[in-house]
Amino acid sequence: MFRRRRAVQGDWAEPSVQDEAVGHHTAEDDETGWQSSVAGMSGMARLARFGIWVVIAAGPLLGSAALLSSASPSQGATKTAPQTRQASDTGPSGFAQLFVAAYLEAGEGTEANLAPYYAGSVALTHDPGTRTATRTAAIGSHEISPGYWSVTVAASIAAKTSKDSYRDAGVQYYRVAIQAIGPRSAGGAIDTGAEVGYTAVSLPAQVAAPEALTPGGLGYGTSRGSGASDPATQTAAAFLNAFLAGNGELDRYTSPGVELQLVAPAPYTEVKITDVEDNSGDSADQKVPADGSKRQLLVTVDATDSDGNTFPLAYALTLQARAGRWEVSALDDAPALGPSSTPSAVPSAPTTSDDSATSSPSPSVS
Structure with missing residues (x-):
C-alpha cells in the first residue's frame, strides 16, 4: 500500500x-x-x-x-430587417410644382398638357392662359405612406383681364397628392432601384395660406442705433461699403487669415448703416477690449444703387479685437438666436362672425 x-x-x-x-x-x-x-x-x-x-x-x-x-442582434436578423432609409421629397416636390404650373396655364382644348402629370379625365371650360403661374415653390411636403406624398405648392398668379392684360392675383396655395416609384432617395418606396417616376392621383386642391409666424428673440440685446462713434460700428460700415459697393480693400477690415469674396460687380454705390445691435451688454461702452475679444453684431443698412434706388439689407457679423481696433472675423450665416428662441403664431385679426372664425376664405379657381 x-x-x-x-x-x-x-x-x-x-x-x-x-x-x-x-x-x-x-x-x-x-x-x-x-x-x-x-x-x-x-x-x-x-x-x-x-x-x-x-x-x-x-x-x-x-x-x-x-x-x-x-x-447584439444576430447577423441573420440584421440581414432580414435592414434599417429603413429616409425618403427624399425633392422629386415629388419638383413634380408637384410642374403640375401646378401646367394646371394653372391649361384651358379648354389644352387639357392634354396635363397628361404627363395626371392620367385622369379633365374637361376645362375656360380659355387657356386665363391664369399663369409666374413663380412656384413647394413650401411643405408630407409622406402619407411609403412612396405617397402630399405636397403644398405656393404659386404667384397673374390673371388675364377682359382687356387681355394681366393683373397680379397674389399668391395662391395648392395641395397635390403624388405617387412615386423608385428608391427612397427619389421619394419612392424601395431602398434601391433604377426606375423613377411620379404621377398625380387627382387634380390639385386649392387651400388656405399657411399660418404666419413671428420669429423668436435674437441673441444681441444691445442697441446702438445708427451712430458712427462706436469703433465696432465704424468697422462694420467700412467693411460693408467695401463688400457691397467696392469702396476700399476688403482685407483692410478683416482679421488675418479670413478670406471673404466681395460682391462683384458691385451692385451698389453707397451703403449707410441704419441700425446696429450687438451682444456687448452696454451700449455706452465704446472701448476696444483686449486682443482676441469677440463681439457679435446685427447690422441693418440702406444700400443705394446707381439709379438712386435704396434697398434695406441686414448682415450678421462677428468682430474680433486686435491691436486696439475691431476687425471682421466672420460673415455669419445667420443672426444669432437668443436662448430658447422659438417662433410663435401671429395673433389672428379680429373677426366679425363665428363663421369667419372657423373658416378661412381662399381665392376661387376660375
Whole structure:
C-alpha cells in the first residue's frame, strides 16, 4: 500500500517519471495489473485536469461571447430587417410644382398638357392662359405612406383681364397628392432601384395660406442705433461699403487669415448703416477690449444703387479685437438666436362672425 501511494504521488509531481513507467512495461506488471492500471488512471487524471483548466481559462471568454450574443442582434436578423432609409421629397416636390404650373396655364382644348402629370379625365371650360403661374415653390411636403406624398405648392398668379392684360392675383396655395416609384432617395418606396417616376392621383386642391409666424428673440440685446462713434460700428460700415459697393480693400477690415469674396460687380454705390445691435451688454461702452475679444453684431443698412434706388439689407457679423481696433472675423450665416428662441403664431385679426372664425376664405379657381 505504501509503494502504491508513492507511485501515485510521483505521478502528480513528476510526469516524466510516470512516462518512463508507462513506456517500460514488464511481465510482472501484467500479472499484478496494478502498476499499469495506476499509470493509466494517472494519464486519464492528467487529461481530465487539463480539460478542467481549459474550461476555467475559457470561462470568461465564453461568458463575454454569450453576453455579446444576447445583447447584439444576430447577423441573420440584421440581414432580414435592414434599417429603413429616409425618403427624399425633392422629386415629388419638383413634380408637384410642374403640375401646378401646367394646371394653372391649361384651358379648354389644352387639357392634354396635363397628361404627363395626371392620367385622369379633365374637361376645362375656360380659355387657356386665363391664369399663369409666374413663380412656384413647394413650401411643405408630407409622406402619407411609403412612396405617397402630399405636397403644398405656393404659386404667384397673374390673371388675364377682359382687356387681355394681366393683373397680379397674389399668391395662391395648392395641395397635390403624388405617387412615386423608385428608391427612397427619389421619394419612392424601395431602398434601391433604377426606375423613377411620379404621377398625380387627382387634380390639385386649392387651400388656405399657411399660418404666419413671428420669429423668436435674437441673441444681441444691445442697441446702438445708427451712430458712427462706436469703433465696432465704424468697422462694420467700412467693411460693408467695401463688400457691397467696392469702396476700399476688403482685407483692410478683416482679421488675418479670413478670406471673404466681395460682391462683384458691385451692385451698389453707397451703403449707410441704419441700425446696429450687438451682444456687448452696454451700449455706452465704446472701448476696444483686449486682443482676441469677440463681439457679435446685427447690422441693418440702406444700400443705394446707381439709379438712386435704396434697398434695406441686414448682415450678421462677428468682430474680433486686435491691436486696439475691431476687425471682421466672420460673415455669419445667420443672426444669432437668443436662448430658447422659438417662433410663435401671429395673433389672428379680429373677426366679425363665428363663421369667419372657423373658416378661412381662399381665392376661387376660375
